[in-house]
Amino acid sequence: MKKLYTDPNDRRLHLAWLRARAQANYRNEEWHLTLAEYFAIWSGNVHRKGRGADCLVMTKIDLDQPWQLDNVHLQERRIQLKEKNQRYAALRAQARAGVST
Numbered sequence: 001m002k003k004l005y006t007d008p009n010d011r012r013l014h015l016a017w018l019r020a021r022a023q024a025n026y027r028n029e030e031w032h033l034t035l036a037e038y039f040a041i042w043s044g045n046v047h048r049k050g051r052g053a054d055c056l057v058m059t060k061i062d063l064d065q066p067w068q069l070d071n072v073h074l075q076e077r078r079i080q081l082k083e084k085n086q087r088y089a090a091l092r093a094q095a096r097a098g099v100s101t
Contacts, residue, residue, distance in 0.1 A: 009046045013039055016049065020058070020067075030066030037069050045074060053078040 005011040017038040024031040033041075041058060042049065048056040056074045065071045 010039070012049075013042055013046060016042075024067050030068075032066050032068040033072070041069070041072060041074065051077070 005014070014035065017033070017035050020038075021031050021033075045056055048054075050056075053076070055077050057077050057080050058072050058074055059080050060067060061071050061073060
């Protein structure tokens, strides 16, 4: 069987792209990133991809827009989690305010 990628990072990124696309589909989010665009986004940063606090994750800039080249960026996971927690705290506060009135 012929190897598709000579660089193991390329194979890793291809699998990550497939997983990310599947997750977007599962969450009913539009996905418009091609494999080439995904490679370009992660170019030079593959070694920092992961689940640790200092690792990089790809996030959407505008959560209401699809996953596309002009709506994504890489950021440290700790920052992404902090922003996510702040959004959820604001939503919970709004829900509590709506219930108590």
